[in-house]
Amino acid sequence: TVITDDTSDLGTAPFEYIIVGGGTTALAVANRLAVNHSVLVVERGPDLVNDEVINDPFTKFGTPSPCHFQIDLAPQMGFNGSRMIPMTYGSCLGGSSSINTMIGSRPTFAGMSAIEALGNPGWGWNDFLPYMQKSETFHPPNPTQHAEGADFIAVVHGFDGPVGVSFAQPLIAPTLQNAAKNTTNTVFEGEVALSPDMGDGFSGGHYSRAGGNVTATGILIEPTGGGTTSTFNVSREVVLSAGTIYSPAILQRSGIGNTTFLRSIGIESVLDLPGVGANFQDQILLTNVSFSLTPSANITNVTGGGEVLLAVVVAHPTATDSLGSNGTSAMDKMLRNISAEHALSTNGIVTSETLTTQAALIADAYQIDHPLIEIFYTPGPTGINVWAQSVLPLSRGTIRINTTDPSVDPIADAQYLTTEVDMVVAIAAARRVSSIAVTPPFSDLLIENALAEAGVPQVGATDEEVGQWVLSTYTPGTHPIGSNSMMPRELGGVVSPELLVYGTTNLRIADASVIPLSVFPHTTLGLYGVAEKAAEMILQAVAAESEE
Numbered sequence: 001t002v003i004t005d006d007t008s009d010l011g012t013a014p015f016e017y018i019i020v021g022g023g024t025t026a027l028a029v030a031n032r033l034a035v036n037h038s039v040l041v042v043e044r045g046p047d048l049v050n051d052e053v054i055n056d057p058f059t060k061f062g063t064p065s066p067c068h069f070q071i072d073l074a075p076q077m078g079f080n081g082s083r084m085i086p087m088t089y090g091s092c093l094g095g096s097s098s099i100n101t102m103i104g105s106r107p108t109f110a111g112m113s114a115i116e117a118l119g120n121p122g123w124g125w126n127d128f129l130p131y132m133q134k135s136e137t138f139h140p141p142n143p144t145q146h147a148e149g150a151d152f153i154a155v156v157h158g159f160d161g162p163v164g165v166s167f168a169q170p171l172i173a174p175t176l177q178n179a180a181k182n183t184t185n186t187v188f189e190g191e192v193a194l195s196p197d198m199g200d201g202f203s204g205g206h207y208s209r210a211g212g213n214v215t216a217t218g219i220l221i222e223p224t225g226g227g228t229t230s231t232f233n234v235s236r237e238v239v240l241s242a243g244t245i246y247s248p249a250i251l252q253r254s255g256i257g258n259t260t261f262l263r264s265i266g267i268e269s270v271l272d273l274p275g276v277g278a279n280f281q282d283q284i285l286l287t288n289v290s291f292s293l294t295p296s297a298n299i300t301n302v303t304g305g306g307e308v309l310l311a312v313v314v315a316h317p318t319a320t321d322s323l324g325s326n327g328t329s330a331m332d333k334m335l336r337n338i339s340a341e342h343a344l345s346t347n348g349i350v351t352s353e354t355l356t357t358q359a360a361l362i363a364d365a366y367q368i369d370h371p372l373i374e375i376f377y378t379p380g381p382t383g384i385n386v387w388a389q390s391v392l393p394l395s396r397g398t399i400r401i402n403t404t405d406p407s408v409d410p411i412a413d414a415q416y417l418t419t420e421v422d423m424v425v426a427i428a429a430a431r432r433v434s435s436i437a438v439t440p441p442f443s444d445l446l447i448e449n450a451l452a453e454a455g456v457p458q459v460g461a462t463d464e465e466v467g468q469w470v471l472s473t474y475t476p477g478t479h480p481i482g483s484n485s486m487m488p489r490e491l492g493g494v495v496s497p498e499l500l501v502y503g504t505t506n507l508r509i510a511d512a513s514v515i516p517l518s519v520f521p522h523t524t525l526g527l528y529g530v531a532e533k534a535a536e537m538i539l540q541a542v543a544a545e546s547e548e
């Protein structure tokens with residue numbers, strides 16, 4: 001039942017489960033729990049289930065809606081030392097999935113290995129795959145889509161889950177697809193391994209239970225526009241699902257976080273957990289460049305016509321593809337030499353041990369072909385956009401409240417591009433985007449001086465020039481994660497592999513904030529897997545209770 005504003009019908013009896021936030025992961029968890037239990041989901045934003053903009057993402061993507069919100073990040077690295085950049089997120093039933101681009105790719109095999117090696121048994125690829133399958137009803141490509149290049153590997157998919165996954169219809173801008181594929185292969189010197197299936201993982205410890213004594217008794221709801229606050233009690237668990245930006249803020253306001261920091265803003269600490277709001281990270285949109293088409297290659301010719309706003313061609317170059325045959329070892333060297341001084345230069349956001357541990361795991365992931373960057377091509381209204389996104393950045397930032405007022409946004413500081421290794425990747429990616437614009441057959445689609453017209457550095461520009469251009473043009477990548485990381489507590493982790501907040505008995509987190517490393521090239525399909533696993537662990541706890 002969806003109830004807006006008036007909570008008086010909800011009664012006073014405790015709910016078995018309360019889920020804070022009604023977004024992507026939240027609703028997938030609620031869907032499973034509600035089969036046999038009473039569940040209250042509290043969402044801050046409106047119910048837009050019948051809104052055209054939400055229901056037709058294919059043609060309406062980017063159209064403003066009451067679900068679209070932006071938070072201004074703290075000043076980030078930029079041309080003159082700092083840049084103000086807004087980060088977009090969704091706030092309505094369905095959360096960010098209601099407004100996202102619907103590019104469906106799963107976490108990588110190498111990435112899930114890294115998450116498991118970080119101290120999270122049960123989260124490696126083979127253990128996690130069944131949950132992604134459970135969430136999915138996969139629709140294989142039809143013969144026409146197959147002929148146009150869509151392929152799949154049946155064994156990695158699920159066929160009776162709640163989330164439909166399919167190829168776009170019509171599939172993809174045919175001329176753009178061929179030009180993009182051939183040029184990408186030329187620019188990345190060889191065959192960029194194109195995964196036959198974006199759900200196959202791209203290739204073929206320490207264990208501490210949460211266990212603690214802080215118990216969540218319920219939640220307090222304050223109406224957004226003011227008014228009477230209401231309390232709802234919980235008999236089993238509270239699941240926090242307010243997303244990467246807001247979940248750590250809610251914990252901090254509830255007295256869970258770095259005690260010294262909480263005291264500095266007048267909050268009494270209930271539980272000292274310094275990792276809350278730390279390890280915040282985001283993939284970085286390093287380029288979003290629009291190249292103009294020659295008059296003969298008009299947009300209808302290139303895309304195949306029709307409404308193809310979201311047609312996307314995606315490539316995932318590895319370190320070797322992007323940096324040459326020594327690329328993997330060059331990345332390895334940089335990552336394994338991340339020094340303690342660097343951790344200090346990030347103001348102790350994460351400890352030096354956490355940073356070096358994560359850097360080594362990222363280096364391991366590159367050894368097994370984790371993509372270094374993502375290149376994608378989309379048709380725009382008058383030209384073709386070429387986007388380059390970092391996939392696995394090392395820079396780390398924070399989410400911190402600066403007032404106890406829940407209506408005030410927390411300060412989100414992504415610290416983009418503050419590590420040398422992230423700048424090396426950024427420069428490599430931007431250089432390849434320049435090369436793409438001058439390499440046939442893609443360049444044949446563009447006007448003669450497309451690079452200069454788009455303001456992109458020329459192919460021969462120096463590292464300094466390309467670096468400055470990136471710093472003045474990059475934007476958030478819309479996949480923020482990590483602000484309540486699933487890691488060992490001593491590394492600054494906030495939740496255990498069971499997603500329980502360390503030091504609590506019944507407070508779990510299920511949203512993108514628990515993902516400790518940015519190994520989900522796009523987050524949503526992996527988050528549905530997280531939701532299925534969370535729901536199963538919650539229900540197993542009930543089963544264990546009744547056996548006792």
Ligand SMILES: Cc1cc2nc3c(=O)[nH]c(=O)nc-3n(C[C@H](O)[C@H](O)[C@H](O)COP(=O)(O)OP(=O)(O)OC[C@H]3O[C@@H](n4cnc5c(N)ncnc54)[C@H](O)[C@@H]3O)c2cc1C
Nearest residue numbers: 021023024025044091095096100101102103512522523524
């Ligand atoms: C513009 C854009 C494009 C994207 N494109 C893609 C893509 O193509 N493919 C892909 O896989 N991923 C994409 N993503 C990322 C993906 O959508 C998100 O990572 C994912 O939806 C996050 O899910 P979540 O459960 O962590 O949080 P969300 O889905 O964001 O849900 C959090 C919810 O909590 C609510 N909330 C916050 N505070 C409170 C509070 N105090 N009380 C009650 N409710 C609260 C919010 O209103 C929100 O609805 C995109 C994201 C954006 C913004």
